[in-house]
Amino acid sequence: MNQVFNVERCDLNIKTNNSSHHTELFGGERLIVRRGQPFSITLHLSSASKDINVTDSSLTFIVETGPLPRKESDTKVIFHLQESTVETEWSASATRDPSGNTLTVSITSSPNAPIGVYSLTVDQSGQKISLGNFILLFNAWCTRDTVYLKSESKRLEYVLSQHGQIFRGTYKRIKGTPWNFGQFEPGVLDISLKILDDNPKFVSDADKDISSRRDPVYVTRVLSAMINSNDDRGVLVGEWEEFSGGTHPALWTGSREILQQWAKSGPVRYGQCWVFASVACTVCRAFGIPCRVVTNFGSAHDTNANLVIENLYDENGERIYGEDSVWNFHVWVDCWMSRPDLGKEFDGWQACDPTPQETSDGVFCCGPASLRAVKEGEMTMKYDTPFVFAEVNADVVDMVRLSTGDFVKFGGSTTSVGRFISTKAVGSSDRHDITHQYKFAEGSEEERRVYERAQHHNKLQKRGEEPGLHLKIKLADNMLVGSSFEVYAILKNNCMAARTCTFLFFARAVGYNGKLGDSCGFSSDKVEVPSGEEKRLYLKLDYNIYRSAITSDRLIQLSALTVDKETMDYRKAEKTIVLDEPDIHIKLVGEATVNQPVMAELILLNPLPEPLQDCSFTLEGIGLTGDKPQTAKVGTVGSKQEATARVELKPSVAGSTVLLVNFDSDKLKNIKSFINVVVKE
Secondary structure, eight states: OOBOOOEEEEEOOHHHHHHHTTOGGGOSSSEEEETTSEEEEEEEEOGGGTTOOGGGBOEEEEEEESSSOOGGGTSEEEEEEESSOOTTSOEEEEEEOTTSSEEEEEEEOOTTOOOEEEEEEEEETTEEEEEEEEEEEOOTTOTTSTTOOOOHHHHIIIIIOOEEEEEEEETTEEEEEEEEOOTTSTTHHHHHHHHHHTSHHHHHOHHHHHHHTTOHHHHHHHHHHHSBOTTTOOSEEEOSSOOTTSOOGGGOOBSHHHHHHHHHHSSEEEEOHHHHHHHHHHHHHHHTOOEEEEEEEEEEEOSSSSSEEEEEEOTTSOEEOOSOEEEEEEEEEEEEEOOTTTOGGGOEEEEEOOSOSSEETTEEOOOOEEHHHHHHTOTTSTTTHHHHHHHHHOEEEEEEEOTTSOEEEEEEESSSSSEEEEEEOTTSSSEEEOHHHHSOOTTSHHHHHHHHHHOOSOOOOOOOSOSSEEEEEEOOSOOBTTOOEEEEEEEEEOSSSOEEEEEEEEEEEEOTTSOEEEEEEEEEEEEEEOTTOEEEEEEEEOHHHHTTTOOTTOEEEEEEEEEETTTTEEEEEEEEEEOBOOOEEEEEESOOBTTSOEEEEEEEEOOSSSOEEEEEEEEEOTTTSTTSOEEEEEEEEOTTOEEEEEEEEOOOSOEEEEEEEEEEOSSOOOEEEEEEEEEBO
């Protein structure tokens, strides 16, 4: 006859379990474990249980997750004690302490179990005792888990690292911006789980949704929809023009404040692509899915899925706006997982994009799309492979619409889209170029073969140095925001005879998403260029003109155009410049020590020829600035004067961390810097 243990209490051994499961950074209040890996609990028994043998007992364990746990959905599992645990399913084994007072139970979860909050119950012949709750996460350390990642250094980077670099700018001037992912910060994991519980699929069929959380493909697709608010009161509202009534996207320095604000009061205003991606990375890493933030320079937004971005102009060189566009840069995330739904060759990194651009299955989401499928042009592979393929591979065509209604192609490029695809290097703040993971080398036979297979239209031939007119743009050496400077376009005539044409040079503010703003300057001339010679057209970019036109991205697009209506010959050159920004000098006065105040000194020189109003520094650092960022208001700073502040920090945790600083003012925004900090005991 089975005998019943009298269990007085249960110890979940939180500290040792969390440490062995790489979850100790979540804190010591709750048991948080990764699937497919054993954890141990200790049952403290009454003296009356001393003589009972484990083999004679009727110990059965029940784990349940979700509002309606069911065996059929694997959201409720019942398992008995065995001699040893099994790696492939929920199982338990036990050993008795020599004193007989305690029973140590080793429990192994299924490496395919849904992630989430579980209850743990012991059942002895119908007598049930609740032992407590635990959270189960994906496990990149478990070979049987679909997110298994072999390299320990990559697991440290893509699962455990709380700091990152987001690369922005243009492909010729790439700049890293620091970000605090903070996936282990208090409250972040609970809010991440709330995101899953608020998704429409859970609302419509909770049982199916909870059961599907075993699959990182499903979870990341839900997240790519829920990080934006377009269909579902998700986390962030996207905005690229008007920012009143919310926080300018450039002011965010970390994910935690955004997630807390969403959990408290719903969709947060505002986000742009790097904010969407960074928050998605935080949530993925909190769940245990290896994740990296990726920037694509020259990123195509192909609305009609023909893999061609068409730039249209009228006969006078004026741009005609269509729906296609090329963003200076675009940011998304890659998540690491196997793809049993596609086949083993498509395992590995998967592109997921939470920025709301186009709908997929009727919802604003994108991915996960296998990088291998993107590289090989496997356009039938789910999810959203054609859209991601176009982002990194689309050809650009320049066309003039004549007064007759006909179109004349006069230029374009097969190489301007998908350049310098970048992510933070493992173990350092350096940029790691991953273009080769997305596409074959530009111009190679493989690249054209893949493109032609994916594209059913005629490919665009690259232009060599053939006879005709050739245009290029030259920039100034120093282009600091606040200064005025001169750029020029060079028109060279490679024809056998002289050519006469209209020479136009435009400068316009532009957002990072390629949306053109107001004019910053214009120059034109009617020129005759003898054979073999060149003409230059100069354009002054005056701060007093461009200051009100540029956005916080500090980008200006230069376009040079020649129009020869007699021969219907049009030529174009284009460059986007990033105005240099001032540096923030950050210095800690003294050593950073746990629970001891340390002063941070901040200095920024105002480069503008006018005062800055409403100046402030905002500081954020895990273990340095408490529950939320600290802001030091500076007020007004005169032209060429220094904005200075001293902020007292009180480190709470020993070890390495990062202090992020953002400078904000009325005329100068989105200035960020950081220093690495080592806090001593």
